[in-house]
Amino acid sequence: MxxxxxxxxxxxxxxxxxxxxxxxxxxxxxxxxxxxxxxxxxxxxxxxxxxxxxxxxxxxxxxxxxxxxxxLLDDHDGAVLAHHGMVTTRVRVVREPGRTTEVYLIRLAPGAERVSPAHSRGVEEQLVVLGGAGVVEYGGRTVALGPGDHVRFAADQPHAYRAGPDTELEAVNVIVTPVPLG
Incomplete structure (x- = not known):
């Protein structure tokens, strides 16, 4: 857990x-x-x-x-989430009128997988791969990832990240959540 x-x-x-x-x-x-x-x-x-x-x-x-x-998290940069084979470090959160942008550094151990439930409506994620290899799955698609790859997708649907069987996956994860105005 x-x-x-x-x-x-x-x-x-x-x-x-x-x-x-x-x-x-x-x-x-x-x-x-x-x-x-x-x-x-x-x-x-x-x-x-x-x-x-x-x-x-x-x-x-x-x-x-x-x-x-x-x-919901401890509100400071550097906060860490640990999961079986996954370590996520909060890099930055920017709150603006109309949206919140969260930036995390994620590391998945070889073969580790993070399955995420759907986020709130309108949430979008982006991954920029820094090192290693793996896949991201969303909306019935599976996208292979390697160093320098970038993927952007609607995260208001279930999605998953998985590191390759023999390599760690290290990536920057950017999550943009629309915040209702008013």
């Missing part, structure tokens, strides 16, 4: 951010849990900091809240 790694060593900050966003949107605990496809008890434990969130859970919660992953 993916675990969020925060400097404080706990998911309390993440939980507080989830609760604040849920309440700001007028969603009950039950409603958000149902929309995210997770148990109400699990969501309650996340919000109170009694459970550390997984990356999959954060993506599941971010979509119905209509926020980018960065809105």
């Amino acid at each position: 993916a675990r969020v790694v925060e400097p404080s060593g706990s998911g309390a900050g993440v939980g507080a951010r989830i609760r604040a966003l849920r309440e700001a949107r007028g969603l009950s605990l039950s409603a958000l849990a149902a929309q995210a496809g997770i148990g109400k008890g699990s969501l309650s434990e996340l919000e109170t900091g009694r459970r550390n969130p997984t990356l999959d859970t954060l993506y599941a919660v971010a979509a119905p809240l209509g926020v980018p992953l960065a809105a």
Whole structure:
């Protein structure tokens, strides 16, 4: 399971951010849990900091809240997410009227795969491969990746990254999330 790694060593900050966003949107605990496809008890434990969130859970919660992953994470550059065979480091987040742009450095170990659920409507991702080889899958397409390759796709559908069997995949991942104005 993916675990969020925060400097404080706990998911309390993440939980507080989830609760604040849920309440700001007028969603009950039950409603958000149902929309995210997770148990109400699990969501309650996340919000109170009694459970550390997984990356999959954060993506599941971010979509119905209509926020980018960065809105839930420890809000500083350098924050790290660790997943079986994958390390993601937040490089930068730029918040502008109408959109949030997140930039991550991702490293997948040989043969590692990251399957991502659909992000919020209108989210777009780009990958620029720095080293290694692998594939990205989205919308029924499989695109081979190598050093210097760039791919851009709609991320409001399930998608996946996979490193080659014998090589690490290192890439810059840019996620652009439209933010409703007003």
